[in-house]
Amino acid sequence: MEKEITLKINGEEYTQKVEPRTLLIHFIRENASLTGSHIGCDTSSCGACTILIDGKSAKSCTILAIQAQGKEITTVEGLATTEGVHPIQEGFKENHGLHCGFCTPGMMLRAVELLEKNPDPTEEEIRWGISGNLCRCTGYNNIVKAIKYAGAKIRGAELPSTEPVFVE
Amino acid sequence: MIPASFDYSAPSTLKEALNLLKDIGDEAKILAGGHSLIPMMKLRFAEPEHLIDISNVPGLSYVNFEGDHLKIGAMAREVDLEDSKEVGEKFPIFHDVAKLIADPQVRNFGTIGGNLAHGDAANDQPAVMIALDAQVEITGLDGVRTVGIDDFFYGFYATAVQEDEILTGINIPVPTGRFGNAYHKSERKVGDYATGGVAVHVELDAEGTCTKAGIGLTNVNPTPLRASRSEEALVGAKLDDTTIESAAQYASEDCNPSSDLRGSEDYKRRIIKVLTKRMIHKALERAQ
Numbered sequence: 457m458e459k460e461i462t463l464k465i466n467g468e469e470y471t472q473k474v475e476p477r478t479l480l481i482h483f484i485r486e487n488a489s490l491t492g493s494h495i496g497c498d499t500s501s502c503g504a505c506t507i508l509i510d511g512k513s514a515k516s517c518t519i520l521a522i523q524a525q526g527k528e529i530t531t532v533e534g535l536a537t538t539e540g541v542h543p544i545q546e547g548f549k550e551n552h553g554l555h556c557g558f559c560t561p562g563m564m565l566r567a568v569e570l571l572e573k574n575p576d577p578t579e580e581e582i583r584w585g586i587s588g589n590l591c592r593c594t595g596y597n598n599i600v601k602a603i604k605y606a607g608a609k610i611r612g613a614e615l616p617s618t619e620p621v622f623v624e
Numbered sequence: 625m626i627p628a629s630f631d632y633s634a635p636s637t638l639k640e641a642l643n644l645l646k647d648i649g650d651e652a653k654i655l656a657g658g659h660s661l662i663p664m665m666k667l668r669f670a671e672p673e674h675l676i677d678i679s680n681v682p683g684l685s686y687v688n689f690e691g692d693h694l695k696i697g698a699m700a701r702e703v704d705l706e707d708s709k710e711v712g713e714k715f716p717i718f719h720d721v722a723k724l725i726a727d728p729q730v731r732n733f734g735t736i737g738g739n740l741a742h743g744d745a746a747n748d749q750p751a752v753m754i755a756l757d758a759q760v761e762i763t764g765l766d767g768v769r770t771v772g773i774d775d776f777f778y779g780f781y782a783t784a785v786q787e788d789e790i791l792t793g794i795n796i797p798v799p800t801g802r803f804g805n806a807y808h809k810s811e812r813k814v815g816d817y818a819t820g821g822v823a824v825h826v827e828l829d830a831e832g833t834c835t836k837a838g839i840g841l842t843n844v845n846p847t848p849l850r851a852s853r854s855e856e857a858l859v860g861a862k863l864d865d866t867t868i869e870s871a872a873q874y875a876s877e878d879c880n881p882s883s884d885l886r887g888s889e890d891y892k893r894r895i896i897k898v899l900t901k902r903m904i905h906k907a908l909e910r911a912q
């Protein structure tokens with residue numbers, strides 16, 4: 457019952473035969489050998505498998521590879537260019553936005569769409585915006601800072617301080 | 625978890641999709657956003673033999689005001705309502721509900737049609753559609769029929785959409801006078817289904833007397849529930865504290881919640897009472 461599908465991941469075209477039940481996350485990790493996107497919960501709760509489909513953030517553990525037929529996928533491996541890292545990657549690096557890093561690829565892809573829609577989000581908008589992504593390490597504060605930083609970078613505004621903030 | 629094997633088609637016209645449904649029969653299932661169906665298939669709660677993906681069928685993703693109706697295509701995504709300024713102005717209730725449905729990634733994919741067709745009392749759009757008195761457009765090979773929202777939800781995961789039919793659109797009347805609407809649900813954490821949720825829509829005349837009221841309840845009955853007694857308490861009255869209090873009391877008495885991980889029956893009735901009160905007040909504020 458295999459069907460041939462063609463889709464683009466990070467600009468590269470993949471044409472492969474898959475069973476319709478193949479999940480997109482498995483296609484990305486196993487068929488395309490791009491293991492940056494993670495599987496955390498496998499139940500559309502944690503966001504570790506978040507990728508972009510035609511620019512929209514999506515949980516690839518709850519989408520069939522065949523549903524992505526003809527679409528353009530972006531994973532964390534596609535964020536950096538020859539010019540350097542993506543502003544969101546710089547934001548995470550400068551603000552210590554990760555500890556173990558398991559949630560990070562999904563968090564960054566989600567943030568890319570969030571900033572695409574609104575490059576100057578408030579803290580509340582950022583927290584609602586990443587409500588589908590769980591992080592068990594950072595406590596989120598540095599992730600919020602990282603996204604603010606990336607927004608400023610994208611807007612060409614003054615970069616916010618990367619000094620740690622101590623909560624009283 | 626990987627679903628059991630199935631075959632897959634992605635027809636490019638509605639007619640083709642309906643013909644496939646007819647030919648394959650009850651082993652086929654429509655795939656819209658897949659964000660209710662695929663999780664169920666992964667858990668083997670559903671094992672359809674054939675999925676008919678309707679995302680390539682053109683003309684089902686509209687959201688627009690036409691005449692005195694707001695028209696929503698079955699394949700419009702939750703995010704389309706959330707992002708529409710125009711929808712938010714007349715129906716802020718859709719912005720209330722969108723924010724409470726799962727999370728941004730799920731809302732990018734989940735469709736309004738799927739949210740209703742799934743027939744799950746835990747989904748949030750059904751209560752909103754009840755409050756707004758929506759009409760559901762259902763298409764079969766013989767043509768289109770329209771079903772009022774009160775005749776749409778049959779039972780647990782069962783709706784008026786028959787095996788050889790496709791839900792194609794939702795029409796919502798836009799009132800002309802003063803009106804307001806609001807939705808809220810209590811949830812254990814962001815992204816959870818409702819412990820209980822309440823949708824309220826009220827229409828008022830120039831003196832502030834309520835001329836029409838719609839109240840829908842989420843996840844406190846086997847099917848999405850209309851709180852009829854509460855609506856009756858509001859219509860023809862000035863919405864003062866006593867009136868609102870009794871409408872809220874009726875809603876808490878008339879729902880049928882069961883005790884589960886989200887709370888005891890008694891707790892859920894209290895949630896419904898408080899939320900009904902708050903949502904009537906909020907709808908009223910918005911109607912000023």
Ligand SMILES: Cc1cc2nc3c(=O)[nH]c(=O)nc-3n(C[C@H](O)[C@H](O)[C@H](O)COP(=O)(O)OP(=O)(O)OC[C@H]3O[C@@H](n4cnc5c(N)ncnc54)[C@H](O)[C@@H]3O)c2cc1C
Pocket residue numbers: 499500501518653654655656657658659660661662663698699724725726727730733734735736737738739740741742743746747748749785789790791792815816817818
């Ligand atoms: C983690 C998570 C959390 C969620 N939380 C919430 C929540 O808090 N509140 C909420 O309301 N929802 C929630 N959802 C559900 C989500 O909103 C679903 O997307 C929605 O209920 C179904 O829409 P869909 O397009 O994904 O439908 P699908 O999953 O594709 O379909 C669902 C069912 O409806 C049928 N169907 C779909 N479209 C049609 C049609 N046009 N005609 C005939 N039959 C059709 C399918 O055959 C299937 O049986 C959540 C989902 C996830 C994954």
Ligand code: FES
Pocket residue numbers: 494495496497498499500501502503504505506515516517518
């Ligand atoms: S693995 Fe997809 S959301 Fe957790």
Ligand code: FES
Pocket residue numbers: 553554555556557558559560590591592593594
């Ligand atoms: S950095 Fe470890 S889960 Fe987020």
